[in-house]
Amino acid sequence: MGLAVYVHIPFCVRKCNYCDFPSYPVAGMDVDGYLAAMGREMSWYKGDIAGTEVSTLYVGGGTPSILANGQLEFLFEAIRHNFTFEADAEISLEANPGTLDFSKLNLLKELGVNRLSLGVQGLDPGLLKRLGRIHTPGQALEAFDLARRAGFTNINLDLMHGLPGMTEEGWRQTLQQAVALGPEHISVYGLIIEEETPFGLEYEAGSLELPDEEERARMFAWSGEFLTESGYNHYEISNYALPGRECRHNQVYWRNEKYLGFGAGAASYRHRVRRTNYRQVGQYMAVVSQGRLPLEEKEETAPAQEISETMFLGLRLTAGVQRSWFLQRFGIELDQVYGDRVAALVSKGLLLDDGDSVRLSSSGILLANEVFCEFLP
Amino acid sequence: MGETSRYLRNFCIIAHIDHGKSTLADRLIEYTGALSEREMAEQVLDTMDLERERGITIKLQAVRLNYRARDGQMYTLNLIDTPGHVDFTYEVSRSLAACEGALLVVDAAQGIEAQTLANVYLALENNLEIVPVVNKIDLPSAEPERVKAEIEEVIGLDASEAILASAKSGIGVEEILEAIVSKIPPPEGNDNAPLKALIFDSHFDPYKGAVSYIRVMEGRVSKGTKIKMMSTGRVFEVTEVGVFAPAMKIVRELKAGEVGFVAASIKNVKDTQVGDTITDSEKPALFPLPGYRKATPMVYCGLYPVDTGDYGNLRDALEKLHLNDSSLVFEPETSVALGFGYRCGFLGLLHMEIVQERLEREYNLNLITTAPSVVYKVNKTNGETVMVDNPSNLPPDQEILSIEEPNVKATIMVPSDYVGSIMELNQEKRGAYLNMEYLSANRVMLTYEMPLSEIVFDYFDQLKSRTRGYASLDYELAGYKEADLVKLDIMLNSELVDALSSIVHRDKAFNRGKALAEKLKEIIPRQMFEVPVQATVGNRVIARETIKAMRKNVLDKCYGGDITRKRKLLEKQKEGKKRMKQVGSVEIPQEAFMAVLQIDD
Numbered sequence: 018m019g020l021a022v023y024v025h026i027p028f029c030v031r032k033c034n035y036c037d038f039p040s041y042p043v044a045g046m047d048v049d050g051y052l053a054a055m056g057r058e059m060s061w062y063k064g065d066i067a068g069t070e071v072s073t074l075y076v077g078g079g080t081p082s083i084l085a086n087g088q089l090e091f092l093f094e095a096i097r098h099n100f101t102f103e104a105d106a107e108i109s110l111e112a113n114p115g116t117l118d119f120s121k122l123n124l125l126k127e128l129g130v131n132r133l134s135l136g137v138q139g140l141d142p143g144l145l146k147r148l149g150r151i152h153t154p155g156q157a158l159e160a161f162d163l164a165r166r167a168g169f170t171n172i173n174l175d176l177m178h179g180l181p182g183m184t185e186e187g188w189r190q191t192l193q194q195a196v197a198l199g200p201e202h203i204s205v206y207g208l209i210i211e212e213e214t215p216f217g218l219e220y221e222a223g224s225l226e227l228p229d230e231e232e233r234a235r236m237f238a239w240s241g242e243f244l245t246e247s248g249y250n251h252y253e254i255s256n257y258a259l260p261g262r263e264c265r266h267n268q269v270y271w272r273n274e275k276y277l278g279f280g281a282g283a284a285s286y287r288h289r290v291r292r293t294n295y296r297q298v299g300q301y302m303a304v305v306s307q308g309r310l311p312l313e314e315k316e317e318t319a320p321a322q323e324i325s326e327t328m329f330l331g332l333r334l335t336a337g338v339q340r341s342w343f344l345q346r347f348g349i350e351l352d353q354v355y356g357d358r359v360a361a362l363v364s365k366g367l368l369l370d371d372g373d374s375v376r377l378s379s380s381g382i383l384l385a386n387e388v389f390c391e392f393l394p
Numbered sequence: 395m396g397e398t399s400r401y402l403r404n405f406c407i408i409a410h411i412d413h414g415k416s417t418l419a420d421r422l423i424e425y426t427g428a429l430s431e432r433e434m435a436e437q438v439l440d441t442m443d444l445e446r447e448r449g450i451t452i453k454l455q456a457v458r459l460n461y462r463a464r465d466g467q468m469y470t471l472n473l474i475d476t477p478g479h480v481d482f483t484y485e486v487s488r489s490l491a492a493c494e495g496a497l498l499v500v501d502a503a504q505g506i507e508a509q510t511l512a513n514v515y516l517a518l519e520n521n522l523e524i525v526p527v528v529n530k531i532d533l534p535s536a537e538p539e540r541v542k543a544e545i546e547e548v549i550g551l552d553a554s555e556a557i558l559a560s561a562k563s564g565i566g567v568e569e570i571l572e573a574i575v576s577k578i579p580p581p582e583g584n585d586n587a588p589l590k591a592l593i594f595d596s597h598f599d600p601y602k603g604a605v606s607y608i609r610v611m612e613g614r615v616s617k618g619t620k621i622k623m624m625s626t627g628r629v630f631e632v633t634e635v636g637v638f639a640p641a642m643k644i645v646r647e648l649k650a651g652e653v654g655f656v657a658a659s660i661k662n663v664k665d666t667q668v669g670d671t672i673t674d675s676e677k678p679a680l681f682p683l684p685g686y687r688k689a690t691p692m693v694y695c696g697l698y699p700v701d702t703g704d705y706g707n708l709r710d711a712l713e714k715l716h717l718n719d720s721s722l723v724f725e726p727e728t729s730v731a732l733g734f735g736y737r738c739g740f741l742g743l744l745h746m747e748i749v750q751e752r753l754e755r756e757y758n759l760n761l762i763t764t765a766p767s768v769v770y771k772v773n774k775t776n777g778e779t780v781m782v783d784n785p786s787n788l789p790p791d792q793e794i795l796s797i798e799e800p801n802v803k804a805t806i807m808v809p810s811d812y813v814g815s816i817m818e819l820n821q822e823k824r825g826a827y828l829n830m831e832y833l834s835a836n837r838v839m840l841t842y843e844m845p846l847s848e849i850v851f852d853y854f855d856q857l858k859s860r861t862r863g864y865a866s867l868d869y870e871l872a873g874y875k876e877a878d879l880v881k882l883d884i885m886l887n888s889e890l891v892d893a894l895s896s897i898v899h900r901d902k903a904f905n906r907g908k909a910l911a912e913k914l915k916e917i918i919p920r921q922m923f924e925v926p927v928q929a930t931v932g933n934r935v936i937a938r939e940t941i942k943a944m945r946k947n948v949l950d951k952c953y954g955g956d957i958t959r960k961r962k963l964l965e966k967q968k969e970g971k972k973r974m975k976q977v978g979s980v981e982i983p984q985e986a987f988m989a990v991l992q993i994d995d
Contacts, residue, residue: 023955207950230920234945255950270955284955291958316958326957329964365922384922385948390968393961 019072021269025280026081034149037211039282039296040079054305056095073107073266082112093128107265114160115152122167134173140191173202178236201262273327329389337376399651404472409499410507414529418561426459457640472653492609495523495578502536507866526556581651589613589674596666598717602657606666616647622675624682630658691739694783696764698735711757731893731977765990771798786892798874800846808865815860823848885928889978908937909993920944
């Protein structure tokens, strides 16, 4: 098994109203310095991973496509300097409409990016504005078209429902328009209100008009039906792909396998230890420049916790958790650990159990957190 | 009279909450130098955290002060603190029995309040000398002359020599001390007579055993005295005698008239019953002192651990609390919905809240409290009479001939502008008007007879909110009266939840049932299935609400590799579930069991 590597670019043109990820408006940031620091951080793992090739690379953000062409070249040079890739490695990059042009797309293709994830989020001009996105629906469609012309044959579109002011009809139109473009992959996320974001503050003040729980449930459920009908495989709670186009990198997370993350706020999981880098860019850079690992948090996962996490992550995949795979990984039968809980959830209609694997039922998907809680240690 | 007791005074302070009793006590302690300034924390006597937070006195305390009076003599003054809230009248009567006099502290702006009046009457019954003090005279709104007139009119005391004081700024403190010396008589009692000491309180000390707070009436007691508890006849050898300075300080002996403590390696607090008389087993007194009426719990509720494994811890905690609070009673009970717990009796709602808070805070217990109930007298068709303190124990309808409920005589003092709203409130609460008396041109005393159960619910809050906090309330039990009462049950998902049953007046059953169902719908979170909430009387459904099924609870957001965060979100959710009680198939939050207290009629 090869390596899964994540690289975080914490810069955006501006922060969206719902975002609580580690990202910062790019103006005035020392982007070059940041990329150099990341290069340095990567170099410290060279010895450790020698002999292992990278099978998936995910460049996420923030907005990786905000980087100038020269900065992108520098970044990929640094990556290739420290890692070797499998021949068919999946190399994804997140890009936002409004930060892409044809030359940048051509460069990305040249640099080896073979999967593009477009942060479209919506196709209703009013809602995009409300989210604080910098692009218009027209720019989103144009970006998709340019990417196709630049030769990208594996494109994901990120879309959000449950937005303030969104109607069910509005959401249906958006999703239909997106499917009409024919992307290989679609991620559908429900808006989550996070504290300390502009939306969070509005929510607390009581001025955020969100669709109610019934409507949000229907938006979620309809998405599943429509995309499945349209030929997409609903392979994870929020993710849909044409057959064979499932994102390999993200499946590493859901299978609770190891991965290496670089950059501010990036998480790693190796040798049963979860580590998170400093989320503050300045702090991250300062610590790296002192020659120290930029670790903000470190947590060893006890065996019971690893099993628990493997269950609640694995159940996010619609294929569920296979008993034989579980036995092979942990050396213990799944039923020995969770037999009674699985049975109880099956009887509530939330899990399906065909004897071979355990997976969420269609009503279980909508109440997945209720199910996952049962698998906490 | 012994030589020492001529220079001894035992007194207490009677005051309404907020009228400055604790501040005055602090000033007296400060003035007489019982504590160095360093030791003076604000409000010395209120030692429990809860007392300080709420600004009230719950437990009584005693402190000994030394004061050199203007006559040049050194006097020993024992101040015995009294609680000010209506729930604790019983504790007040205990401190009164140990004193010869009382300071009556009245706020110069507010005037006499109902509770103060009740306590003054209690003091007069005990033949205490009352020294009126008008406090807070430096407030801009102070009207000392009006308040003095009120003292004369309402209580019938001569207020011409009332001391004008401000405990806060120290005005009048010396005058108060002089008045204690000159007006309150020294204790009587013969040092050489057989020992008679009244136990007015006790607490449990892990090293000394049960410590009795005593007032020696006759004779003397010292280390080595073999004391006998007159009610049980049990004998213990005294290991320590002492006084409250205000910290416990060992002395050689306590003599007639003195106030202090005795420890005698008593393992069980039941052996130092408050109100009992201690005598000397080798030279016993013939008759005990008159005790005082035992505290009768007025309000009962069930206390259940959320985690059934905590049952033993709850029992231990209740037993420990009982050591210092003999008015708390409890016995095991079971509920279909909540499992094993305790039925606990309290002096009133405040007492109940305080006990509940102490259990949660000091003993770290996670508890479910069921709605409070009074004790009903049920006359059965077979001629039997049973007392019911838990609505779910009400006999079946066909066995009931009649139900009687406890009534109280309630005294409310209020500015006359609010008489209308009080009358309206009392009518809603099934009160029967008895009397109205003008205390002064604009203050009125209203007397009503009303069911205790109505007072137990939100009466006090309503009273305060409808009179902008100006009304004060006192009540005393006034016997049982028959009423048309029914049991209101709650069914969740078609299952009866016994812990949510209540006994209500038939005329109010419909409104209360409807309000309760609505409230429960609000409090109980959505479950994975639809949950009907029904309020029933007999077999008749009088109200129905539906808690819709939970439709969506899924983290459909991209968190990438931040799995720790995902897990923390789930853990938080699971933690929330832990605070719920699974009843049948429904998960109910703790506060639902108190919902009946949160509804307006």
